[in-house]
Amino acid sequence: MPARIRSANSSSGTGVLRNLNRSLVLKTLWQRPGLSRSELARELGLAKSTVSVVVAELLEEGLLREGEEMPGGVGRPSRALELDREKNLVLAWEISVDYLAVRLQNLMGEVRRGQDLELGPDPDPSACLDRLAQASRELLRGLGHSVYLRGLCLSVPGLVEPQHGHLTLAPNLGWQDLPLLEMLGHKLAQHRIRVETPPILENEANTAALGVYTLGEWRVANLAYLSLGIGLGSGLVLDRQLFWGSHGHAGEIGHVPLDPQGPPCRCGKRGCAETFVSLKAWRADPTEAGLERMADKLGLLLAQLLNLLDPDVVVLGGPLVEEIGPRLLPLARAAARRYALEQAARTAQIVLSPFGRDTAILGAGVLAIRAFLEAQRSGVGA
C-alpha cells in the first residue's frame, strides 16, 4: 500500500468545519467590509459565539482588523471588522507590449504603491523579470516587519498553460514556449522576495476580466471583457468564476472568422475578427468610415458573445479603447443591437473599462488576493 499523504482534495477531517467558517468569514468581509460579529453571525447563519471564536483567530493572525466602535442606535455599539489593509499586501506585475508595471495592493485591491517602466522592442524575458523584481524590491523597502506579502500574479499578453505556468505563445512580445512561472520563481529567490502563496501567471484579458468583475460597480454573475489591442482577446467570468476552458484557451476570439472573404490574417486564415477590430486595423484606416466599419464588425462579435453567453455586462478595454473608446462605444452599442437577439441586447450592458490602462494589472492583484484567501481555507494560519 502506497504511503498516503493527507488527502488534500476533499471533505472532512480535523478542522474542516472551522476552515469552512474561516473561509466564509473572510470571503464575506472581503465583499462587504465593515460588518460586525453580530451581523456576520446573522448573515452566515452561525451562532454569535462561533463567529467570535473564528474572528479572534483571524485577528490573532493579522488577517482581520478591528475598526472603531460604530454607534448605531440603542445597545452596545458594534465593532466594524475588515481585512487588515495595512498588514497584508500582494504584488501585481504586468508585462505589456510597451511597458512593464508593478503595483503593491492591499487585500481590498487598493493600490498602495506602484511603478511603471519603459520597455523597448524585442524584450528579453529574463531581463523583464529582473526589472520587475528590482522595482518590487524598492517598493517593498521600509514597509516594516509586520507586513506580509501574501501573493503575486503576473499578467501577460499571451496564451498561458495553466498547469505548469508555461507561456505558450505571446506573438506581440515575440516570445513562445517559456517556463515563465519557473523563471519568475528563481528571480524572486535571487532578489530575496518572499511570497506566501505560490505566484500565478495569467493571461492579460483574464486578469482584466476578473479585475473589472471584482472591483467594478457591477454585482453580477456573468461578465465578458474584450481586450482591444494589437490583437484581440477576451476574458470570461461565468457564474462568478474565471473561465479557462479545457486547455486554458477560452476567450480566444481574435481569430473567430467574421468574413471568410475578408483580408488575410497573420494566422493564415482570412477575415479573422482581429483583422477588423484591433489597433492594427485602426492604424490602417483611422477615418470615420474605418471607425464605423470596425464598430460594425465589433457588433457581430458582441452579438456572438451576447447570444451565446447571455452575460450581464460586456466591458471593452485595452490600448485601442484608451485611444478611441468614447467614439467607438455608441457605434458598437448600436451595432450590437443591430445583430444580437433583442432580449440579449436589451438586458446586457456594454461599457468601457473604468480602470483604463490599469485594468489588467489591477485584476492581477485581485487574482493574487483570491489565491491567498483560497489558500487560507486549509492553512494553519500565518
Next chain:
Amino acid sequence: MPARIRSANSSSGTGVLRNLNRSLVLKTLWQRPGLSRSELARELGLAKSTVSVVVAELLEEGLLREGEEMPGGVGRPSRALELDREKNLVLAWEISVDYLAVRLQNLMGEVRRGQDLELGPDPDPSACLDRLAQASRELLRGLGHSVYLRGLCLSVPGLVEPQHGHLTLAPNLGWQDLPLLEMLGHKLAQHRIRVETPPILENEANTAALGVYTLGEWRVANLAYLSLGIGLGSGLVLDRQLFWGSHGHAGEIGHVPLDPQGPPCRCGKRGCAETFVSLKAWRADPTEAGLERMADKLGLLLAQLLNLLDPDVVVLGGPLVEEIGPRLLPLARAAARRYALEQAARTAQIVLSPFGRDTAILGAGVLAIRAFLEAQRSGVGA
C-alpha cells in the same frame, strides 16, 4: 427583530458536516457505482468508521443498496455499494415538435419503462400535460409500495425562465408566456402523482447537453451540445455545470449572424445561423451542394464555439442529425478545421449524439436525478 427561519443558504450548524459527507458519498457512488466502504474512505479522505456510519444511514433510507461480496484477493471481501436501482426512480417528460415522450429512469439514468405519444399540429399545452401525466400513471402502475418517485423534469423546445418555470417562448409549438411549471404541478396533483423533489422545467438543448455529458463516454469538464432541428439551439456544460447565463438564455445561437447579407430570417434580421443550418434549410435544398453549404456554415459556428469556449467535446444532435448526421459529420469536421484556431480544432472532438432521438429526454432524467441528489444535502432523509 424579525423572526428568523433556519438560515438555509449558508454554512454550518447542526449536521452540516454530516450532510456534506452524505452528499459526497452519494455523488461519488453516482459517478462510480460499486465502490466499497473502504474504497470510499480512501477516496474521500475520511475515516473508515465515518463512512460506515454514513453508509448505514443511507442504506436505512433506501438510497443505497449493498451488493454481493466481491472476492478481490487476500482479506475479508468487500461489499459493493451502489445507488439503489430498484427503489428510486425519476420521471422524464419531453414535449417535442411532433411527439410526446415519457421515461421512467432509475438513479443511474437507465430507462426502466417508457412510452411515446403522437402529437398533432398546434398542440394544446394543458392537453399535452394531461396525456403525459396519464401515460406516467400507467407506467407507474404496479411498482410496489417501496418504490419512491424522487423527481421529475420536463424538457421543452423553447426558452425557459429559470426562476418561476415560465415558458417564455416556444415558436415551434406556437406557445408563449405560459406558467408551464405551475400547470404541470396541478396536473400531477390531479392525477395523483406524488414526486418528492419539486419538478423542473428545462430547455431541450440544455437537458440534452447535460444528458450527453453525464451518460456519455467522455469524462470531461466542458461540453457543448448543438441541437439541429427546425430551429437551432445549444446547451452548454461549462466547468462541469450546466450554464444558463444571467437570464437563462445562454446557448441561443440560432440567431447569431453568420452573413449580414444572407437570407432573411423569421426574427427580422438577415443571415442568422438558423437560416443556414436547420431542417428548414435542408428541406429547402436537400442536395449535395446544399449539404456542403450547410456544413460550411456549421463550421463557422463551430469555430466560434471552439475558439470562445475551448471545450473538450461538441456533440451534434436533433432531428436534422437523425436524418443526415453521418453525411454531415465529416464535412462539419473539415469546416471546423478550416475556420477554427488550430489548437482548438485539434484538441476538441466533434461527434454525433450516441442517444439519437432520446438525447433530450435522457438528459431530463439526469437533471431530475441531480436535483434530487442535491436536495439530499440538507434533507433529513426519506
Next chain:
DNA sequence: GGGCTAAAGTTCGAGACATGAACATATTAC
C-alpha cells in the same frame, strides 16, 4: 486441517467544534 497474513468493516473512547443560554458590557430613551 491449522496457523499466519491481509484486508474489510465495526466498536468505542477522545477530541474538536458549533450551539444556545446565561452573562457582561455599553449605549440610548425617559
Next chain:
DNA sequence: GTAATATGTTCATGTCTCGAACTTTAGCCC
C-alpha cells in the same frame, strides 16, 4: 438614575469525526 436594547463573551452540552483496537472473512503455506 433606571429601563430597554443590542453587542460580544463564557460555558456546559451534544454532535460528529477520528484513530486505534477489535472482529470477521478470506487466501496462502506447510
